[in-house]
Amino acid sequence: MEIVDILNTTTIPLSDITLESVLLAVIVAVIGWIVVRVLISAFTKALSRASHLPELVIEFLVRFLSVLLYVILVLVVLATLGVDVSSVVLGLSAVIGLILGFGLQDTITNLAAGVWVAALRPIDKGEFVEIKGISGTVTSVGIMATELVKADNTYITIPNSLVWGSPVINSSRMDTRRVEVKVGIAYDSDLDLAVRVATDLMASHEAVLPSPQPAVVVSELADSSVNLSLRAWTETSNYWRVRGDLTRDILRAFREGGVEIPFPQVDVHLDRAQ
Known part of the structure; x- marks a missing residue:
């Protein structure tokens, strides 16, 4: 009982968060991390069994789901600590609005372009392509950028907006x-x-x-x-x-x-x- 009382009454300095909340948040974080990894693994296997989906699309969807699940996990952990999650969501919305207001719409543009690239596949993983004078083998198409490796093993990251908005020379697509x-x-x-x-x-x-x-x-x-x-x-x-x-x-x-x-x-x- 004394230990429980200590956890209930002892707080983190300069805050109202108790040690009990911290301990519970750690447990939620660990369990949540395991659950997220299991869900991502199951989602990946389910998409892999769908033979009509190309590898590039599967990788993009898995990355997108991973980011979404980890954001949800962070919000759950914060809620466990007693943080008002609604205010956090509003704060994030305000930050996003501020970013867009300062003219950084390229983030949304790259995200939308990544969706189109993954869906319509002008390039695919393992193909040798040239984009805006840069040539290399496609290693992945992420949410924001496409990754290439040149013949000399140089690693190149290209924003998805440039991939979608530029002519792409694909040297590997045809047999x-x-x-x-x-x-x-x-x-x-x-x-x-x-x-x-x-x-x-x-x-x-x-x-x-x-x-x-x-x-x-x-x-x-x-x-x-x-x-x-x-x-x-x-x-x-x-x-x-x-x-x-x-x-x-x-x-x-x-x-x-x-x-x-x-x-x-x-x-x-x-x-x-x-």
């Missing part, structure tokens, strides 16, 4: 892609021979698809060379390997076939001063 490698040959080289050598090189590569057929086109009559474009189709996962192989092997193939790749050159004419 196949066309590889294009440009190379120049000398003007006195046999053009037909060069085209045959390049075509045979592409056709012999194991990762180049037979349909559409590989093609070689004259792309430019430059100052020092006739520029050719080697165009071959491959599966998206093989894009960079095929591009690297063709860029490397076309040099060897042209050398072996007697096709000259010229150096850039400039003719300078000097007139003797009168």
Whole structure:
């Protein structure tokens, strides 16, 4: 009884909060945290079983629910301590109104954009994309921002409003892609021979698809060379390997076939001063 009396009568300095309320709030916080984790886990599993939902949408919904549940838990803990939760809610509303009043509507814009990105999926987790000149692999789309990892392992965070409001170049969405490698040959080289050598090189590569057929086109009559474009189709996962192989092997193939790749050159004419 003495311990109970002490808990009931002893208060936190400069407040009316008793030790009993603090102890009860700690218990509520611990139990509430466990309940929140269980609910989030169950919600995640339920969404994962819905095969029609993409991983990106599931991740977004789970994050949104997590924030909501933790906010509710904080309010419950405060109520246990005897804090007037209604005044807290009103205070938060006033703060949000103040933030919006100072022109920080970007927060709401990013939130709305995140919902649209997760729902309509112009990008998806694991895809390689370019947004406003920034390219990388999508790791997640959060409530406020989209996260990318560049090829050099640089971590990039882009506000969702920029993702939704900008052209997005998605290099991973389609199953196949066309590889294009440009190379120049000398003007006195046999053009037909060069085209045959390049075509045979592409056709012999194991990762180049037979349909559409590989093609070689004259792309430019430059100052020092006739520029050719080697165009071959491959599966998206093989894009960079095929591009690297063709860029490397076309040099060897042209050398072996007697096709000259010229150096850039400039003719300078000097007139003797009168």
